[in-house]
Amino acid sequence: MGVEIRVEGLTKSFGRQTIWQDVSLTLPAGEISVLLGPSGTGKSVFLKSLVGLLKPDRGHIWVGDRDLPRLPEAQLYDTRKLFGVLFQDGALFGSMNLYDNIAFPLREHTKKSEGEVKRIVMEKMEMVGLLGAEKKLPGEISGGMKKRAGLARALVLDPEILLVDEPDSGLDPVRTAYLNQLIVDLNSQINATFLIVTHDINTARTVPDNIGLLFRRELVMFGPREMLLSSEEPVVRQFLNARKVGPIGMSEEKDVSELEAEAKMGHDPGRLPPIPPQLMPSDGRVRPTQHAPGGWCAAHGVVPPPGSFIDDLGRNWVEEWPRYVAAMSPVGGGPAPGGFGQAGGGRPGAGAAP
Structure with missing residues (x-):
């Protein structure tokens, strides 16, 4: 199971430039969280912190009972072994083949035999769909394969926390969809705590359990996916609708005169789009930390945008969810009649990725 991370009052500056200040949030153990924000808001800096x-x-950054910024170097080094990191560009060693790239953390941080190293590396390569590519160099493979190789390397030490920096960077929409499915499948298998930094709105709307948004050197909002996707906060609406109208400008934020001019013209960042069903693991099983569709909205008296939680086949997953969970649970004996559990069929979110 993953480790809970609690961030309390975190502030970071470079010289006189404040990147963000007083950031507080909790990454729930075993859940997938996403961090959004315009370019230049310090999302990658947050991951590095x-x-x-x-x-x-x-x-403070509490990883379990350890406050990371206050740890002695030796304890910090040991705590870092709880983390796996997928860097933006994969960060593979160009002179090493994929096998040696993925084996590197095991050879650097453990005393495992080469036989053990091979078993682990091949297991992780199979998890990310790279079996047969062991001898290829990074320069001989596609961007999507580099991302998967970087992900396999991040997994070899069996991390309890996985940080993913812009997995969609440099990928086309189809490869991004495949990578999103892989992330959901991995979370289902290893139950680690995931934090993904992304600009991809489809990823943010379909993959995570929780979403946060950084803007103007502050954390505007962080919480369950449905809370942010149903929010009337102007910057949230603008970002999710990808519109020019709203607080976000070309240089991160607009000045007062621009905002006043927009207000006089009566421009609006637009209504929030419907909340889609959350992407499910490929095997159709419900992840242990997954929440029922519409659960947060119902508990807080929030009416979601019209058309929310309805899949490509027109089914409302607020209504279908209890039956689905019962059908897919071990007690239920596996998939029930009516298409549940069939590949690409009855799963909520099945249409979100190929």
């Missing part, structure tokens, strides 16, 4: 590569100016 979480793993201890950058030290914040003030605040």
